[in-house]
Amino acid sequence: MTVDPTLQPKPEDSWSEDLLTVDNALMATPKGKLTLSFKAGIFDADGNPVHQASVWRGNRRIMLPPRRLPDPKRTMDGAWLWGGLLYNHFGHFLCEGTTRLWALDHLPQPVNGLLFYAKYEGEEGEAVRGYHERFIRLMGCDLPITIVRQPTRVDRLFVPGQGFGLGPMSPGSPKFRAAVAARFGRDVAAEGPKxxxxxxxxxxxxxxxxxxxxxxxxxxxxxxxxxxxxxxxxxxxxxxxxxxxxxxxxxxxxxxxxxxxxxxxxxxxxxxxxxxxxxxxxxxxxxxxxxxxxxxxxxxxxxxxxxxxxxxxxxxxxxxxxxxxxxxxxxxxxxxxxxxxxxxxxxxxxxxxxxxxxxxxxxxxxxxxxxxxx
The missing domain is CATH 3.40.50 (Rossmann fold)
Structure with missing residues (x-):
């Protein structure tokens, strides 16, 4: 049974573990400072919203499709992985900026890097903080991180469902938990008091x-x-x-x-x-x-x-x-x-x-x- 991707994600029996391949994807970037809810999204080649790219906080969908599709300002060749929103608050980054990383073990082909929208203000090149990059490296991922700031056409975009988050998604989906267990900090040796x-x-x-x-x-x-x-x-x-x-x-x-x-x-x-x-x-x-x-x-x-x-x-x-x-x-x-x-x-x-x-x-x-x- 196909679960409606416009509904709230859940750890079990949900679209949270869907992995879509979207060719000729359009990334409709958010405008200005992001409030609790904002207009942005991912669209397929026919202009249909890819709801599995949506971001949910608890019981609320905070990233909503814009009414009009923007004209793309740039094009990115090759295959990429949609990462979601990148937060500059450490706790929110952990719970809401890492939610798609479970797909690293399920990609059908290599990708050029991770694509995010930034959930805060910052000039080009300043959005990716040291802890963002180090966390993703601890997940066993050495892919470059790119912040997309203007409407962009992407040759091929892999869109994972939201496998983790706040509220009902706090325990994480089975695939998200499996990825964390297999990947996170595996090369770091235990050291310290009991x-x-x-x-x-x-x-x-x-x-x-x-x-x-x-x-x-x-x-x-x-x-x-x-x-x-x-x-x-x-x-x-x-x-x-x-x-x-x-x-x-x-x-x-x-x-x-x-x-x-x-x-x-x-x-x-x-x-x-x-x-x-x-x-x-x-x-x-x-x-x-x-x-x-x-x-x-x-x-x-x-x-x-x-x-x-x-x-x-x-x-x-x-x-x-x-x-x-x-x-x-x-x-x-x-x-x-x-x-x-x-x-x-x-x-x-x-x-x-x-x-x-x-x-x-x-x-x-x-x-x-x-x-x-x-």
């Missing part, structure tokens, strides 16, 4: 975080953990550390999306939640889908502190219940018995959130924590 805590304490409060995370780090060091700040390490170094560890505890964030690509079912992986958001469920599904073992989730939030000028949940700072977190970590086998963890008072939390480190970013107010389904 226990690591992946911290956000040095990223800065502009991106949200955990209140008193430095104090949490001190407690985890006493339990044999090494504190790991992934932004200070190359992608190869991160893979080496994640491969070596038996216990990986992490503050919720994009680092876990990257960990998913090299995680294993024999590892103990846990996430300390820092916000009440559907993004938490996406990360849990992502890691669990890729490695075959659902990570533990520790949601010991007393209050969530939000900037007064923003309602964006990634800006939230979680005030943790330390005794509750200790109990949960012990029960899940991430830490052993030891002295009781002291909880921080409301006055201490208020003093910390209004300290110079946070105050120079914004003014915060406390909100009650409620459960939210993805």
């Amino acid at each position: 226990k690591i805590y992946v911290s956000r304490s040095e990223i800065g409060p502009r991106k949200g975080g955990l209140l008193f995370e430095k104090q949490l780090e001190e407690l985890l060091v006493q339990q044999g953990y090494e504190i790991f700040h992934p932004q200070k390490h190359s992608l190869d170094e991160q893979v080496a550390r994640y491969k070596a560890a038996t216990h990986i505890l992490a503050a919720e964030g994009s680092a876990l999306h990257f960990l998913a690509f090299c995680a294993r079912a024999d590892q103990n992986i846990g996430m300390v939640v820092r916000r009440v958001s559907g993004a938490t469920r996406n990360i849990q599904r992502n890691v669990g889908g890729f490695c075959g073992k659902t990570p533990s989730v520790f949601k010991a939030i007393k209050r969530s502190w939000m900037p007064e000028t923003s309602t964006r949940k990634h800006m939230a700072v979680a005030e943790l219940d330390f005794p509750q977190l200790q109990r949960e970590l012990q029960q899940a086998g991430f830490i052993s018995d030891g002295p009781a963890w002291r909880d921080f008072t409301g006055d201490e939390a208020a003093k910390e959130i209004f300290s110079v480190r946070f105050r120079r970013i914004n003014k915060y107010h406390a909100t009650e924590v409620e459960d939210e389904d993805a």
